[in-house]
């Protein structure tokens with residue numbers, strides 16, 4: 001799914017950036033130009049980042065348990 005239409009950035013690309021260590025939208029923007037044009041995608045991008053972080057936290061909890 002495209003998150004940022006202006007730059008053609010997909011949810012998968014954002015998830016990959018989070019897996020590589022990005023924690024905030026600003027971190028993701030260091031790797032991808034998401035939100036760098038009209039800004040309409042920023043809320044959706046933040047939601048993808050949060051969802052990915054929750055998944056990572058759940059995975060590490062499952063490993064620790």
Ligand code: FES
Pocket residue numbers: 003004005006007034035036037038039040041042
């Ligand atoms: S949709 Fe992402 S900057 Fe416009």
